Amino acid sequence: MEALFDLRNVRKVYRMGEERIVALEDISITFEKGKIYCLLGTSGSGKSTLLNMLAGLEKPTKGSIIFMGKPLEKLNEKQLALYRQRYVGFVFQSYNLLPTLTALENVTLPLTFRKIKKRERVKRARVMLKAVGLGNRARHKPSELSGGQQQRVSIARAFINNPQVVFADEPTGNLDTRTTFEMMDLIIGIARERQQTLVIVTHDTEIAQYADQVIHIRDGSIESITERKAIMNQSEIGNEDENKNATDGGNGNEETIV
Amino acid sequence: MSNFDVFSMCLRNMFKRKLRTFLTILGVMVGTAAIVLMISLGLATEEHHRKQMEDAEMDMTMIEVWMPWVDGTIWNPDGTREFPEGTPILDDDMVLSFERISGVQMASPIIRGTLFFRSDPYFMEAWDVTGIRAEVMQFMGLPVAEGRTLMPGDEFAVVFGAHAERGFELLGATWPNIADRMWMWGVPDDQIPTFVDVMRSNMRLSYDRRFIQVGMDEPQPLTGGIRPIRSYNVDVVGLLEPHGWQYDRTIFMDLEILLYLNNERIRMQNETQQDEWQFWFTAIRQRPPENYENVMVRVTDMRYTSRVAEEIRELGFQANYPGMHLNMLVAGQRQQQQLLAAIGAISLIIAAIGIANTMIMAVYERTREIGIMKVIGAAIWDIRRLFLLESAMIGFFGGLFGVGLSLVGSYVLNNFDVPFMRPDPMLAMMGIEVGDPSLVTMWLCGVALLFAGIIGLVSGYFPARRATKLSALAAIRSE
Secondary structure, eight states: OEEEEEEEEEEEEEETEEEEEEEEEEEEEEEEEEEEEEOOOOOSHHHHHHHHTTSSSSSEEEEEEEEEEEGGGGGOOOHHHHHHHEEEEEOOOOOOOOSSSHHHHHHHHHHTTOOOOHHHHHHHHHHHHHHHHHHHOOOGGGGGOOOHHHHHHHHHHHHOOSSEEEEEEETTTTTTHHHHHHHHHHHHHHHHHHOOEEEEEOOOOOHHHTOOOOEEEEEEEEEEEEEHHHTHHHHHHHHHHHHBBOOOOOOHHHHHHH | OOOHHHHHHHHHHHTTTHHHHHHHHHHHHEEEHHHHHHHHHHHHHHHHHHHHHHHOOOOOEEEEEEOOOOOTTEEETTTTTEEOOOOOOOOOOHHHHHHHHTEEEEEEEEEEEEEEEOOOOOOOOEEEEEEEEEEHHHHHTTTTTEEOOOOOTOOSEEOTTGGGGOOOOEEEEOOOHHHHHHHHHHHGGGGOOOOOOOSSOOEEEEOOGGOOTOOOSSTTTOOOSSOOOEEEEEEEEEEEOOOOOOTOOOOEEHHHHEEEHHHHHHHHHHHHHHHHEEEEEEEOOOOOOOOOOOEEEEEESGGGHHHHHHHHTTTTTTTOOOHHHHHHHHHHHHHHHHHHHHHHHHHHHHHHHHHHHHHHHHHHHTHHHHHHHHHHHHOHHHHHHHHHHHHHHHHHHHHHHHHHHHHHHOOOHHSSSGGGGGGOOHHHTTOOOOSSSSOOOOHHHHHHHHHHHHHHHHHHHHHHHHHHHSOHHHHHHHH
């Protein structure tokens, strides 16, 4: 499989006055194209920090994040904007739709930034909205939609660009259980159908079950990496045997898992 | 983002905060209207002034420069003057330095002299011959009844003022001649008989009085010198229409030729004196004057007239131009209006601060939106354009409505009796007509619109920069 992200000894330290808080400690891991990943950990474990760095919103203190052969940390503000525009989709916990725009316009926004013609934009957005089950809600403002519907719009927006990777940061954190599963089925379905890489950040082990590979993060380091098959067989075989410690490296370690 | 997308998003943002946008636009509108109205008062005065000048057919591009009156000037018996040390002298160098003042098209001395004309059997002692450069005469725009004005290259060619030809007398008549006598009696110029059709007669002239003293009983004391009488053939190339007493009895000819003739007369008189009276009258030695009395300066546009005149006055000369008193009046009004315009400018500055305030509020309010847009791929340039366009549009619409308001205000000022706009009763007493108080030109509207838009852009610059500098991550987390 082709590598999408290649993290090499990534370390992130926050400075709060005198105090230094280590958010991530020496992470080395590879994300492959077309796979679904889950960063699983408690709050404060560093999983969101890792996601932000992959999305180019933060820079590592040390180490390197290689995206398709290019180090992300070396890009300037303009190039990062371009990177997010071309290769990245985002689903947030709090939906983050623009309140002044209709559902359709929110979905087209990434295409707007790419200067795609309006007719083309709307055509693609309608297809996307239909795919998330909101074909008849295109003209509604976010304030006129329920939480689940807003998240559907947000999902449509994340995928409309055919990005290389979609990041979902606690995508179901604000939703009830029933909607949560609907939403996860939706995201996973679209990602599988389009063979897109998906990185989900969550603290919910139930959601983690949707992923091909679960990366357990604890106190800023990778505790273990679990393959999907392993999760499915968890009850039969037992957790300890299948989980491997991944702190010593990315690539080589994964191969041993597979 | 394409320009249209930025535009439509801007409109949406403005409509979302209708009241705030409206109030900010209102501020710009009042500011623009204030400054446009204040400037319109000035424009009206200027325009009215210009029209008055045109109606009066005053050539405001001509400045007459004269030697100043200086205390301690010594008048020599021969008519020349000696000025105290440091007095500016109106000589050829000075004329050249007038020409170097910016806005001056040309400067040329004007001299006067007395010449003797003969068109047998008539003669004339013309004591108002003006030596002038042909170009200057053309610029003076004197109306021609017949023929033409002087042209460059003319030598012994003259142009007669409307009534100058009425000075001819029968040879042998004694002074004062008929025409002079009739003038003294107050007979209107056009009732004085003319003896000579100047355009169609042979005519000669001379600097020498003996030339016309044919058949006189007593020879004049200064005549009978060694020099023979010299006279020159002269062409009358033009006759002017009546154009005021300054011109009607004048005969115009080329400056250089008149200078030459004047100097010849002085030389002749010196020879005579040396010959006959040297032993008891040596003190009087006439010499050609070293300076001119009068220089005409023409400026390229009447806007420069008062400034150029002022600069010439600073060199120490008297400088007058037609309509000078009107100009001074206008200068006074202009000062008042500048004060008013300053007040207008202050209100526009306050409006600009209003725009900046609104935009900063908008940035705070939309911090989260800015973050979202950045995360899903908005370029810095997109964000900046969103805010700059919004502030520019506030400025532009404020300017647009402001111009509209000022048009209404201008109409009210011009058509209704507004108490504090009543003209100064002094003006009416001085016989000066007062026009409409306000004039809003297309040009003023355009500049006001452009200016309001630019003010919007400038006021939006720092808020927009603030928006682009926001960290996407921090922005998206803010509530």
